[in-house]
Amino acid sequence: xxxxxxxxxxxxxxxxxxxxxxxxxxxxxxxxxxxxxxxxxxxxxxxxxxxxxxxxxxxxxxxxxxxxxxxxxxxxxxxxxxxxxxxxxxxxxxxxxxxxxxxxxxxxxxxxxxxxxxxxxxxxxxxxxxxxxxxxxxxxxxxxxxxxxxxxxxxxxxxxxxxxxxxxxxxxxxxxxxxxxxxxxxxxxxxxxxxxxxxxxxxxxxxxxxxxxxxxxxxxxxxxxxxxxxxxxxxxxxxxxxxxxxxxxxxxxxxxxxxxxxxxxxxxxxxxxxxxxxxxxxxxxxxxxxxxxxxxxxxxxxxxxxxxxxxxxxxxxxxxxxxxxxxxxxxxxxxxx
Amino acid sequence: xxxxxxxxxxxxxxxxxxxxxxxxxxxxxxxxxxxxxxxxxxxxxxxxxxxxxxxxxxxxxxxxxxxxxxxxxxxxxxxxxxxxxxxxxxxxxxxxxxxxxxxxxxxxxxxxxxxxxxxxxxxxxxxxxxxxxxxxxxxxxxxxxxxxxxxxxxxxxxxxxxxxxxxxxxxxxxxxxxxxxxxxxxxxxxxxxxxxxxxxxxxxxxxxxxxxxxxxxxxxxxxxxxxxxxxxxxxxxxxxxxxxxxxxxxxxxxxxxxxxxxxxxxxxxxxxxxxxxxxxxxxxxxxxxxxxxxxxxxxxxxxxxxxxxxxxxxxxxxxxxxxxxxxxxxxxx
Numbered sequence: 001x002x003x004x005x006x007x008x009x010x011x012x013x014x015x016x017x018x019x020x021x022x023x024x025x026x027x028x029x030x031x032x033x034x035x036x037x038x039x040x041x042x043x044x045x046x047x048x049x050x051x052x053x054x055x056x057x058x059x060x061x062x063x064x065x066x067x068x069x070x071x072x073x074x075x076x077x078x079x080x081x082x083x084x085x086x087x088x089x090x091x092x093x094x095x096x097x098x099x100x101x102x103x104x105x106x107x108x109x110x111x112x113x114x115x116x117x118x119x120x121x122x123x124x125x126x127x128x129x130x131x132x133x134x135x136x137x138x139x140x141x142x143x144x145x146x147x148x149x150x151x152x153x154x155x156x157x158x159x160x161x162x163x164x165x166x167x168x169x170x171x172x173x174x175x176x177x178x179x180x181x182x183x184x185x186x187x188x189x190x191x192x193x194x195x196x197x198x199x200x201x202x203x204x205x206x207x208x209x210x211x212x213x214x215x216x217x218x219x220x221x222x223x224x225x226x227x228x229x230x231x232x233x234x235x236x237x238x239x240x241x242x243x244x245x246x247x248x249x250x251x252x253x254x255x256x257x258x259x260x261x262x263x264x265x266x267x268x269x270x271x272x273x274x275x276x277x278x279x280x281x282x283x284x285x286x287x288x289x290x291x292x293x294x295x296x297x298x299x300x301x302x303x304x305x306x307x308x309x310x311x312x313x314x315x316x317x318x319x320x321x322x323x324x325x326x327x328x329x330x331x332x333x334x335x336x337x
Numbered sequence: 338x339x340x341x342x343x344x345x346x347x348x349x350x351x352x353x354x355x356x357x358x359x360x361x362x363x364x365x366x367x368x369x370x371x372x373x374x375x376x377x378x379x380x381x382x383x384x385x386x387x388x389x390x391x392x393x394x395x396x397x398x399x400x401x402x403x404x405x406x407x408x409x410x411x412x413x414x415x416x417x418x419x420x421x422x423x424x425x426x427x428x429x430x431x432x433x434x435x436x437x438x439x440x441x442x443x444x445x446x447x448x449x450x451x452x453x454x455x456x457x458x459x460x461x462x463x464x465x466x467x468x469x470x471x472x473x474x475x476x477x478x479x480x481x482x483x484x485x486x487x488x489x490x491x492x493x494x495x496x497x498x499x500x501x502x503x504x505x506x507x508x509x510x511x512x513x514x515x516x517x518x519x520x521x522x523x524x525x526x527x528x529x530x531x532x533x534x535x536x537x538x539x540x541x542x543x544x545x546x547x548x549x550x551x552x553x554x555x556x557x558x559x560x561x562x563x564x565x566x567x568x569x570x571x572x573x574x575x576x577x578x579x580x581x582x583x584x585x586x587x588x589x590x591x592x593x594x595x596x597x598x599x600x601x602x603x604x605x606x607x608x609x610x611x612x613x614x615x616x617x618x619x620x621x622x623x624x625x626x627x628x629x630x631x632x633x634x635x636x637x638x639x640x641x642x643x644x645x646x647x648x649x650x651x652x653x654x655x656x657x658x659x660x661x662x663x664x665x666x667x668x669x670x
Contacts, residue, residue, distance in 0.1 A: 078545070088536065093536045096530040096537060099530065106523075107541050
């Protein structure tokens with residue numbers, strides 16, 4: 001669960017108190033796992049600031065950012081990368097233009113892990129995986145892995161960034177344990193105990209399976225397959241329970257720079273990926289129609305405050321006109337009050 | 338033989354500059370960091386190697402020390418830029434300015450220099466021969482024969498220059514292979530991504546501050562190695578002769594890219610290395626054709642301008658070509 005608790009952020013443009021502008025004023029927000037949230041608001045209303053505070057680009061002046069009850073307010077941006085996938089407004093920013101599609105994907109795949117200076121960057125198994133993932137995108141990119149990203153169109157680059165934000169190498173057991181103890185929101189001793197117990201339980205199941213296969217009179221080849229399967233099941237069971245990363249997708253107006261047709265395609269792709277992987281998503285957008293069409297919760301910002309927060313059926317009932325009316329009302333309130 | 342002499346001349350000044358160009362390429366192209374430290378680390382690399390060899394230290398240790406000194410220069414520039422938030426150009430200038438004085442101090446540690454702690458020039462030209470304590474990495478492998486008539490050791494005729502070139506070539510090749518493989522590793526790719534889009538790099542969990550510092554350090558280590566090769570070839574170093582190399586390196590990169598292209602990383606590296614050879618070919622031809630040496634700097638400036646314009650000219654030609662094609666099609670209709 002991602003949580004902002006009483007976050008305030010001020011921008012001091014020239015240094016004098018008069019020029020101070022409050023971007024976020026005591027904002028609290030809690031987002032459940034698996035929730036797809038769309039955020040709308042006018043220019044300078046604080047929606048992008050919120051995203052930047054979550055991803056660690058900005059540090060709040062007051063308040064806290066919590067990930068599964070763990071305080072990440074002071075965690076550096078690059079250290080948070082393991083838990084957030086990000087897509088930017090500018091298609092040029094999200095990918096390295098002078099590097100090939102494959103190189104970009106390899107960098108993204110290593111997110112949240114050490115980029116080692118002693119390990120060759122290209123791996124054969126990864127390439128097959130990327131091709132499979134790209135095929136699902138249906139953009140014809142799977143045949144263009146060696147091509148430089150710089151020659152591709154904005155829509156393709158944005159789709160690639162989206163893929164880069166969602167893939168990530170499976171964490172090792174050790175990494176999972178470290179993250180679980182840190183981010184599970186439990187007392188560290190309890191978390192450690194829970195993890196270790198589950199780990200032993202899964203391992204016993206795995207060992208039993210392997211032992212059973214070895215005592216039976218199967219051929220060596222079949223035993224090998226069973227061993228492999230058991231190991232895979234073990235990994236999956238651990239991942240299902242303890243993998244806290246690859247949960248949160250941050251989309252900062254990622255279709256704003258695209259033409260309407262491409263924007264729609266990228267949005268649909270986004271929706272597909274989010275639903276398939278059941279990802280927690282924060283999507284900032286200027287387009288109210290998109291905000292209503294996609295996602296299951298809508299938040300509207302106005303001059304640093306949340307003025308609307310609807311989800312489920314209530315959101316489904318909303319129309320663009322209602323939102324516009326609310327905007328105007330909020331503006332009037334600001335002027336009169 | 339005159340021709341061979343010219344070729345040897347070109348290669349013996351071109352090969353150290355290959356490394357120089359590669360070093361500058363790493364910051365200027367991969368990291369998009371206009372790093373003026375290059376000038377300073379070349380001088381410091383040359384000065385360190387020069388003084389150590391003059392003092393009779395093993396030339397390999399001297400070369401290695403040069404590399405370390407260059408890397409330290411890079412780390413300094415990187416830290417100034419990254420942690421003290423000084424703009425890239427300025428942090429390079431700061432290191433460059435400091436290195437001029439530091440080079441004087443380093444050269445001041447030469448044997449027999451008792452008058453002051455500074456020294457602006459070191460030369461060990463006549464003292465490199467077999468059996469003497471002063472050795473360069475070239476002279477270690479050069480065959481010498483004893484001339485009984487004059488009572489001195491002499492280089493066996495064609496071998497001296499050839500072995501020098503061979504050693505230079507091996508060093509350049511090793512450096513290139515190492516650079517190629519390093520920038521193909523996970524961390525190398527992270528560094529390249531940092532140069533292209535820092536936002537993206539941070540979003541992918543790369544500590545861009547450290548990546549920048551590491552890349553600038555590697556770049557300056559390579560440049561200092563170039564300085565070390567240069568001083569062992571020229572057998573002398575002074576604060577004046579070892580300056581002005583930044584422009585040469587930059588010109589080599591531009592010439593190489595314009596002629597040999599930059600399609601893939603491998604292709605790009607080789608282009609840059611070959612660029613410095615081409616550059617020296619052009620300069621040598623110009624000088625042979627009777628260009629006064631006083632006009633050399635002007636020639637450098639013109640060369641760089643032309644090299645920078647080549648991509649534009651290429652585009653212009655393509656456009657012309659396309660227009661003609663369209664016209665033809667129109668006329669056919």
